[in-house]
Amino acid sequence: MVRLKGSTQAYKLWMALTGLFLCVFLVIHVLGNLQLFLPAEQAREQFNWYSRLLSGNILIMLISYVLYFSILAHVFYAIVLTLKKKKANGAAYAYDRRANVSPWYSRNMGLLGTIILLFLIIHLKDFWYQYKFGELPLDSQGQKDLYQIVITTYRQFWYVLVYELGLLALGFHLLHGFFSAARTLGLYHPKYVRIMKVFGWGYTVLIIAGFMAMPVYIYLMT
Amino acid sequence: MKLNLKIWRQEHSEAKGSLVNYQLDGVTTHMSFLEMLDMLNETLIQKGERVIEFDHDCREGICGQCGLMINGRAHGPLKHTTTCQLHMRSFKDGDTVYIEPFRANAFRVLKDLKIDRSSFDRIIKAGGYISASTGQAPEANSIPIGHEQAEAAFDAAACIGCGACVATCKNSSAALFTAAKAVHLAILPQGQIESAGRVLAMVDKMDEEGFGHCSNTEACEVECPQGISVLHIAELNFRYHKSRLLKK
Numbered sequence: 001m002v003r004l005k006g007s008t009q010a011y012k013l014w015m016a017l018t019g020l021f022l023c024v025f026l027v028i029h030v031l032g033n034l035q036l037f038l039p040a041e042q043a044r045e046q047f048n049w050y051s052r053l054l055s056g057n058i059l060i061m062l063i064s065y066v067l068y069f070s071i072l073a074h075v076f077y078a079i080v081l082t083l084k085k086k087k088a089n090g091a092a093y094a095y096d097r098r099a100n101v102s103p104w105y106s107r108n109m110g111l112l113g114t115i116i117l118l119f120l121i122i123h124l125k126d127f128w129y130q131y132k133f134g135e136l137p138l139d140s141q142g143q144k145d146l147y148q149i150v151i152t153t154y155r156q157f158w159y160v161l162v163y164e165l166g167l168l169a170l171g172f173h174l175l176h177g178f179f180s181a182a183r184t185l186g187l188y189h190p191k192y193v194r195i196m197k198v199f200g201w202g203y204t205v206l207i208i209a210g211f212m213a214m215p216v217y218i219y220l221m222t
Numbered sequence: 223m224k225l226n227l228k229i230w231r232q233e234h235s236e237a238k239g240s241l242v243n244y245q246l247d248g249v250t251t252h253m254s255f256l257e258m259l260d261m262l263n264e265t266l267i268q269k270g271e272r273v274i275e276f277d278h279d280c281r282e283g284i285c286g287q288c289g290l291m292i293n294g295r296a297h298g299p300l301k302h303t304t305t306c307q308l309h310m311r312s313f314k315d316g317d318t319v320y321i322e323p324f325r326a327n328a329f330r331v332l333k334d335l336k337i338d339r340s341s342f343d344r345i346i347k348a349g350g351y352i353s354a355s356t357g358q359a360p361e362a363n364s365i366p367i368g369h370e371q372a373e374a375a376f377d378a379a380a381c382i383g384c385g386a387c388v389a390t391c392k393n394s395s396a397a398l399f400t401a402a403k404a405v406h407l408a409i410l411p412q413g414q415i416e417s418a419g420r421v422l423a424m425v426d427k428m429d430e431e432g433f434g435h436c437s438n439t440e441a442c443e444v445e446c447p448q449g450i451s452v453l454h455i456a457e458l459n460f461r462y463h464k465s466r467l468l469k470k
Contacts, residue, residue, distance in 0.1 A: 101444040109437065
């Protein structure tokens with residue numbers, strides 16, 4: 001195997017920093033998506049305007065490159081650390097009940113991350129790829145009608161199900177990831193650790209509830 | 223009571239080991255876990271078989287020598303307990319008990335349940351000390367240290383180096399051990415002077431010895447006989463990053 005330059009601490013730092021950047025991105029993403037909850041006609045115009053605004057802005061474009069980089073780096077260092085862990089573990093226990101003393105999601109970040117990655121591929125293919133490279137109908141304002149794509153997608157029950165499951169995986173990943181990143185960066189003062197834990201929970205619940213409500217709302221309302 | 227024991231037997235560090243079944247009758251609830259193993263060993267001696275080797279020393283829960291994986295948990299089913307302080311009242315008649323050595327690539331199995339934890343010693347050697355001229359113990363009150371600061375240092379210094387944190391960690395990380403040893407010195411005035419270099423040296427040594435990374439599952443704090451807080455790991459991270467940034 002290629003020996004990577006850098007310490008485990010450096011890999012962990014990359015995981016934490018890229019992870020936290022992705023956390024910030026999710027806030028913007030969920031806030032933007034709230035426009036889908038507007039009355040149908042207004043939502044169409046508003047949402048398509050917003051999509052065009054994002055795709056046409058050079059600043060957003062630059063940030064999107066940081067975003068792509070963050071996702072790739074997060075996945076890359078996750079693989080590096082997993083390989084390192086495999087080597088560090090050595091022989092397996094014949095009888096293993098170690099999982100009893102820590103939350104299951106904290107022990108399965110790799111599995112949750114893989115589910116999220118698969119979900120992300122589906123998600124990007126549905127909307128991001130469609131918007132950038134697909135043939136989209138135009139709305140009354142002459143804007144690409146991404147709203148229509150969203151509506152059509154979420155009218156299918158199994159699609160809604162895939163999204164809800166993907167978001168649940170994301171929720172558990174965030175629940176551990178957010179606070180773990182803070183620890184990795186070195187937040188150790190008990191008072192702020194407590195605040196961060198509550199903040200992390202609140203953040204996760206709000207973000208995931210927001211995302212999960214969208215497909216269900218569209219499935220039921222249209 | 224009668225127990226079905228499944229114990230890891232291995233001739234030497236290069237040999238292939240396996241779990242071996244033993245039946246042990248007459249175990250009482252007052253026995254410690256190690257006394258139960260002593261009893262089993264006596265029956266093996268009487269039968270002319272090789273005894274089961276395991277680490278132990280003080281049997282008072284303070285030396286950090288004993289350490290077994292008992293039914294898939296480091297030091298057995300109780301929290302914050304050493305193997306020697308685990309008693310047979312935690313088990314029932316007819317129970318099957320799996321006994322394995324602490325496992326990690328950095329902990330070599332020497333024989334049966336006995337492991338080589340000298341990787342811990344090498345982490346300490348990398349910086350877990352204060353450079354000072356030796357001689358008479360200095361007057362304890364010549365350097366004033368506040369009560370809270372002294373207690374905080376003691377909380378970290380309580381680590382007995384048993385290795386349960388590594389054994390229970392899904393990544394075989396020695397972060398809790400290294401954090402306890404580095405932080406306890408860093409928060410005392412005597413240790414502050416060399417703190418930056420010490421933290422870097424100890425963490426890098428931990429890497430070099432082949433321990434894994436910390437993913438903050440916090441399992442180590444639960445199994446630690448001294449209940450050393452995982453916040454020490456966060457403090458170690460903080461001090462490591464700071465020292466790395468400020469290193470000339």
